[in-house]
Amino acid sequence: MKRLSVVGGLVVVAGLGGWVLFGPIPPIPRVTSPTIVDRNGVVLYEPLGSRGERGAWVADVPPNVARATVAAEDRRFESHIGVDPIAIARAAAHDVRRGALVEGGSTITQQVAKQLLESDNRGAIAKLHEAIVALRLERRYTKRAILAMYVNLVPYGNQIRGIGRASRVYFGVAPQELTVAQAAFLAALPQRPGSFAHAMKRQRYVLAQMHASAEAKKERLRFDKGERTVIAQHFIEHVGTGSTPSYIRTTLDAKLQRTVQGIIAAHRDDLLRHGAHSVAVAVLNNATGDWLAWEGSGDYFGTNFGGAIDGVTALRQPGSALKPFTYAVAFERGFSPATILPDVPASFPTAEDGVVYTPRNYDGAYRGPLRARAALAGSENVPAVALLAKVAPPSLLRLLRNAGFSDLDKAADYYGLGVTLGDAEVRLEQLVAAYSVFARGGTYIEPRSVLSGAPAPSPARRLLSQRTAFWITDILSDSAAREFIFGRGGSLDFPFPVAVKTGTSQAYRDNWTVGYTRDVTVGVWVGNFDRTELHHSSGITGAGPIFHDVMMAAAIPRDTILDPPPNVERAPICALSGLRPSTSCPNVEQEWIATEAPVTFCSWHHPDGVAWPAEYRAWAKTATNVPQESGNRQPATGNFRVTNPPDGATYLIDPTLRKPYQTLRLRAVSDTRVTWHVDQHKLGVAERDTFLEWPLAPGSHTITATDNLGQQQSVRIFVK
Numbered sequence: 001m002k003r004l005s006v007v008g009g010l011v012v013v014a015g016l017g018g019w020v021l022f023g024p025i026p027p028i029p030r031v032t033s034p035t036i037v038d039r040n041g042v043v044l045y046e047p048l049g050s051r052g053e054r055g056a057w058v059a060d061v062p063p064n065v066a067r068a069t070v071a072a073e074d075r076r077f078e079s080h081i082g083v084d085p086i087a088i089a090r091a092a093a094h095d096v097r098r099g100a101l102v103e104g105g106s107t108i109t110q111q112v113a114k115q116l117l118e119s120d121n122r123g124a125i126a127k128l129h130e131a132i133v134a135l136r137l138e139r140r141y142t143k144r145a146i147l148a149m150y151v152n153l154v155p156y157g158n159q160i161r162g163i164g165r166a167s168r169v170y171f172g173v174a175p176q177e178l179t180v181a182q183a184a185f186l187a188a189l190p191q192r193p194g195s196f197a198h199a200m201k202r203q204r205y206v207l208a209q210m211h212a213s214a215e216a217k218k219e220r221l222r223f224d225k226g227e228r229t230v231i232a233q234h235f236i237e238h239v240g241t242g243s244t245p246s247y248i249r250t251t252l253d254a255k256l257q258r259t260v261q262g263i264i265a266a267h268r269d270d271l272l273r274h275g276a277h278s279v280a281v282a283v284l285n286n287a288t289g290d291w292l293a294w295e296g297s298g299d300y301f302g303t304n305f306g307g308a309i310d311g312v313t314a315l316r317q318p319g320s321a322l323k324p325f326t327y328a329v330a331f332e333r334g335f336s337p338a339t340i341l342p343d344v345p346a347s348f349p350t351a352e353d354g355v356v357y358t359p360r361n362y363d364g365a366y367r368g369p370l371r372a373r374a375a376l377a378g379s380e381n382v383p384a385v386a387l388l389a390k391v392a393p394p395s396l397l398r399l400l401r402n403a404g405f406s407d408l409d410k411a412a413d414y415y416g417l418g419v420t421l422g423d424a425e426v427r428l429e430q431l432v433a434a435y436s437v438f439a440r441g442g443t444y445i446e447p448r449s450v451l452s453g454a455p456a457p458s459p460a461r462r463l464l465s466q467r468t469a470f471w472i473t474d475i476l477s478d479s480a481a482r483e484f485i486f487g488r489g490g491s492l493d494f495p496f497p498v499a500v501k502t503g504t505s506q507a508y509r510d511n512w513t514v515g516y517t518r519d520v521t522v523g524v525w526v527g528n529f530d531r532t533e534l535h536h537s538s539g540i541t542g543a544g545p546i547f548h549d550v551m552m553a554a555a556i557p558r559d560t561i562l563d564p565p566p567n568v569e570r571a572p573i574c575a576l577s578g579l580r581p582s583t584s585c586p587n588v589e590q591e592w593i594a595t596e597a598p599v600t601f602c603s604w605h606h607p608d609g610v611a612w613p614a615e616y617r618a619w620a621k622t623a624t625n626v627p628q629e630s631g632n633r634q635p636a637t638g639n640f641r642v643t644n645p646p647d648g649a650t651y652l653i654d655p656t657l658r659k660p661y662q663t664l665r666l667r668a669v670s671d672t673r674v675t676w677h678v679d680q681h682k683l684g685v686a687e688r689d690t691f692l693e694w695p696l697a698p699g700s701h702t703i704t705a706t707d708n709l710g711q712q713q714s715v716r717i718f719v720k
């Protein structure tokens with residue numbers, strides 16, 4: 001019996017010993033936080049990890065960190081078996097002297113066990129459990145591996161867990177680059193992670209324990225100021241990091257994003273003069289739908305004006321920026337850039353009985369018959385409303401919703417005709433995605449923010465014919481067509497074709513410029529999140545200059561945006577009626593006409609004057625500078641003149657542009673081909689209604705145009 005119980009006791013002890021040594025170890029968490037990078041792998045942001053703290057797993061403990069950690073926490077680390085009886089005895093004696101069981105005696109291995117058990121319990125049972133797990137860790141892992149677990153798992157203050165992030169945050173270096181003095185400071189932190197002062201004091205003790213050199217003891221710690229530029233904070237929030245993998249490759253182009261932020265900073269004073277505190281900019285790659293730049297306010301950390309609000313996704317009134325979509329609907333239904341629209345006083349019925357809607361142009365003027373090209377390019381309100389009344393608001397709303405304006409979810413009656421003037425609220429991201437439909441030749445693709453793990457770009461959906469997209473693009477990139485309203489040489493003009501539209505909401509609260517080249521679509525919003533009005537801001541003075549600079553940075557200069565589709569042809573039209581010119585039409589222009597359109601000759605012009613259609617008669621009587629009903633006919637020839645460059649103009653050579661784009665277009669209105677001379681040297685011959693390009697050269701120049709009838713005109717220009 002006695003022998004049996006001894007054997008039994010031995011079995012129990014052996015079993016218990018086996019359980020202690022071979023029992024389970026809690027899983028070792030790899031605290032790696034998701035890292036968000038741009039399309040080229042540039043780090044945008046390293047957000048909080050799954051435990052709510054920043055972390056980055058370090059596989060190998062650098063020598064300085066190892067020495068400092070052992071000196072700070074566990075001097076007999078290399079020799080003990082996971083628990084250190086000497087340390088426990090010493091701590092106990094110390095605690096007894098202080099009359100309290102405070103802390104201490106824990107080896108590095110026990111502290112790893114404590115982190116793995118994630119227990120805040122400081123009781124004896126918890127301590128025993130930690131000791132058992134420590135013994136198991138020692139049996140299963142090398143000392144080096146256990147030390148690595150320690151430096152990766154313990155807190156270093158400031159919500160930082162692990163030496164990988166701690167060394168970056170405190171000193172701006174990788175762990176292997178830490179000096180002895182820096183490593184000693186970090187090793188001193190985990191004991192009381194919240195106390196910087198305690199760590200500063202304890203660092204001296206750790207250095208002494210390390211037997212550090214005099215040089216290391218003299219080193220003054222220089223802490224990283226943490227002034228690293230935050231790139232694309234709004235975009236990162238848009239991408240979101242909730243249940244995402246540890247490495248997220250986004251569509252953003254960090255270089256372009258930084259450039260955009262620099263451009264906004266450069267325009268800051270000008271914006272403040274306009275009473276604008278916030279700017280949103282978004283740049284989309286047309287081919288892929290990738291967001292390349294995304295800035296929501298221009299000042300994420302600015303607290304006075306809602307800098308953390310993302311203006312790219314904020315709902316705002318777009319003003320005229322929606323007008324091209326009304327014209328697109330009309331072009332799909334047989335209208336063309338040559339169609340004449342009435343810019344005359346008019347009222348339109350609304351959904352409410354007896355209530356009429358009377359749109360006005362910004363300058364209060366009426367311009368009579370306007371070709372759709374001029375009406376859209378000059379952004380006149382009255383013809384746009386008249387056009388929408390003809391094509392009906394439901395079809396416009398259908399196009400807008402298909403193009404991504406998901407917030408326009410009410411019935412057409414709710415919005416009325418004002419939707420074409422931008423009364424309903426939209427988001428900048430939607431505006432940019434919708435404009436890219438034109439750039440793509442009529443198809444919509446869903447924009448995307450993430451590349452890694454994301455499916456291929458969504459299939460393109462055709463919303464508009466190629467011809468409609470081409471017409472809209474040709475009009476929005478026609479700086480001559482908008483000249484009567486916007487002038488020339490401002491921020492809407494580029495040395496390569498750019499289709500561009502501006503918008504200003506009611507009471508000047510929002511100011512927009514949106515546009516595109518073949519490759520990119522750029523949208524800019526300027527305003528205040530609290531809807532404070534802007535001063536004297538229009539599409540040109542507010543968002544326009546920022547749009548210009550962003551486009552110059554983002555675009556690849558090309559000769560065209562879209563190529564003309566096979567179902568259009570260049571044909572002469574009467575400038576007034578938009579119809580094919582008769583021999584009586586004084587001004588003839590070239591327009592892209594639908595090849596299948598019937599040829600109708602101008603019936604307005606007659607040898608003795610203009611026969612105004614009924615709806616323009618009242619306007620023509622009061623308007624100045626228009627031919628009246630009888631006589632007053634302009635001669636068909638003799639209108640030869642140089643239209644570009646203007647006489648006396650000064651041009652500046654832009655040092656940031658490549659040579660091929662530093663050119664000046666020479667244009668003339670002429671009935672024949674034109675021969676161009678610059679300073680007596682023949683440059684070449686331009687066919688009728690075409691232009692020549694002359695590379696800008698510094699100095700004063702005389703430019704002379706000669707037509708086939710021998711008529712000649714010269715202008716002088718200056719190039720600096």
Ligand SMILES: [Zn+2]
Nearest residue numbers: 574585602605
């Ligand atoms: Zn005519």
